[in-house]
Amino acid sequence: MGALLVSGLWCTSTAHADIEGLTVHGFADVYYTSTGEQNAPSGNTGFKLGNLDLYLAPSLTDRIRALMEDVVEFDDWYSPGSYNGQPSIDIERLQIGYVVSNALTVWIGRFHTPYGYWNTAYHHGAQLQPTVMRPQFVAFEDHGGILPAHMDGLWATGHDNLGPGRVTYDAYLGNGQRILDGALDMQNEGNADSHTALGTRLGYEFRGGRLESLWIGLHAVEEQVDNFVSGAITARTDVRIVGGFLHWTPGDWELMGEYYGFTNSAHDATSASHASNAWYAEANYTLWGLITPLARFERDSLSQHDGYFQFLQGGKSYTRTLLGVRYDLTPQTALKLDGNHTDATRNGGQAYNELHLQVAVRF
Amino acid sequence: MSKPDRSVGPWPMLAAALLSALPTMTLADVFVIAHTGLAASAEDIRDIYTGEKEMLGSVKLRPLDNHAAQSEFLSKALSLNAGRYEALWAMKSFRDGLTPPAAKNSDEEVIAYVQATPGAIGYVTSAPPASVTVLKKF
Numbered sequence: 408m409g410a411l412l413v414s415g416l417w418c419t420s421t422a423h424a425d426i427e428g429l430t431v432h433g434f435a436d437v438y439y440t441s442t443g444e445q446n447a448p449s450g451n452t453g454f455k456l457g458n459l460d461l462y463l464a465p466s467l468t469d470r471i472r473a474l475m476e477d478v479v480e481f482d483d484w485y486s487p488g489s490y491n492g493q494p495s496i497d498i499e500r501l502q503i504g505y506v507v508s509n510a511l512t513v514w515i516g517r518f519h520t521p522y523g524y525w526n527t528a529y530h531h532g533a534q535l536q537p538t539v540m541r542p543q544f545v546a547f548e549d550h551g552g553i554l555p556a557h558m559d560g561l562w563a564t565g566h567d568n569l570g571p572g573r574v575t576y577d578a579y580l581g582n583g584q585r586i587l588d589g590a591l592d593m594q595n596e597g598n599a600d601s602h603t604a605l606g607t608r609l610g611y612e613f614r615g616g617r618l619e620s621l622w623i624g625l626h627a628v629e630e631q632v633d634n635f636v637s638g639a640i641t642a643r644t645d646v647r648i649v650g651g652f653l654h655w656t657p658g659d660w661e662l663m664g665e666y667y668g669f670t671n672s673a674h675d676a677t678s679a680s681h682a683s684n685a686w687y688a689e690a691n692y693t694l695w696g697l698i699t700p701l702a703r704f705e706r707d708s709l710s711q712h713d714g715y716f717q718f719l720q721g722g723k724s725y726t727r728t729l730l731g732v733r734y735d736l737t738p739q740t741a742l743k744l745d746g747n748h749t750d751a752t753r754n755g756g757q758a759y760n761e762l763h764l765q766v767a768v769r770f
Numbered sequence: 771m772s773k774p775d776r777s778v779g780p781w782p783m784l785a786a787a788l789l790s791a792l793p794t795m796t797l798a799d800v801f802v803i804a805h806t807g808l809a810a811s812a813e814d815i816r817d818i819y820t821g822e823k824e825m826l827g828s829v830k831l832r833p834l835d836n837h838a839a840q841s842e843f844l845s846k847a848l849s850l851n852a853g854r855y856e857a858l859w860a861m862k863s864f865r866d867g868l869t870p871p872a873a874k875n876s877d878e879e880v881i882a883y884v885q886a887t888p889g890a891i892g893y894v895t896s897a898p899p900a901s902v903t904v905l906k907k908f
Binding site: 432462464465466469470472473474502504506508509527528530532535566738769 | 822823824825830853856857860861863864865867868869
């Protein structure tokens, strides 16, 4: 992190002589949470530090570019017993790309897994996302997420004009995930179990006309995920995810939604597969370019007979209704207030209310 | 305490002042220029300045902003204001690792860069010299 900071500042200071100078960008957020959830894995009521996210995006040559992103955060979600009050540093992205054409860029490294809309559009950019919190099931792997938010591997992406809009596509393969201590691990240091994850996202974005900016698409991920307890595998699950998404900004509205259907089965058995699903829908409307009231509904129904959800600590069914408002103090500073009611009683969890107040900046 | 008289306020005088100032508020023409030999449509220009197009054929594009003419260019060519343009590039940089267009402070600096740099595209409000290609006049 220190090296990244120093190199970034150095590049900034020397940028005057070169119009392609490099600048450190990033996001930071702090917030206040009040939760009615007992023994909440995400912590208790009070003021909290969110993320300090720093990234560099140098163009190394005309065709080679890199994206490096580090995040300083408190990883207390699933290890409250071992929480020591110290922040940790995550290499969020470390990817190097080759631009073949406007229609194809190939990346290698660790990247944000391209599914749905939220994961690649906002990710750790708290100031960018309309609400304080991500939809719970789209959360990061170490914050209760049930999707592989990061991938170590190869990623081909691009777009090309077709009809009144353009086709967008992503295709990737990488180290398969595994479950360690109840959380998905993307195996940054090598594919220990030799399982490969494959995925794709195919979309169409309308340009012009009444459907201007509407982006709709399908996504799919397939991989084998093993659950590890004390170094031993206790379950092997073939995970298959197929779903769709949309994002649309007609006028001052922003509409978005994502759906994920799971058909998971035990890898070593001939037993029937288990169907699960997760989805959210969100709408917001910006008044005077400053104030954005919003509403979101989230629901997942996750089979507890499934070796994937059974061992993921975030793999419990819930519904959440969220209302909030965002106020853009400046183009770089957002003040956000969310309140939600969450019902996780279908799998023996709790029903509770939460309130989040956040100040998020980008720089 | 009497209510203030709202029947005649400062508005007629203010309106007259604004109307008289109109001729001097006319927006200047914006010329989008490119290095010699480069051809791009209005749609290409929009895509280039919003990070959707990095190459034209095999040529790496090098778009350039011009602080002296930016607001007029954004308004006429992209239908954006400076705030939304900056936000757009913040998202493009974060999501796709793209570098926003570099910026110069005057027409002269833009013209000099475009003349000297293959793939360069810029915009100016003064009539451009024959040594650059005029792609579009907004």
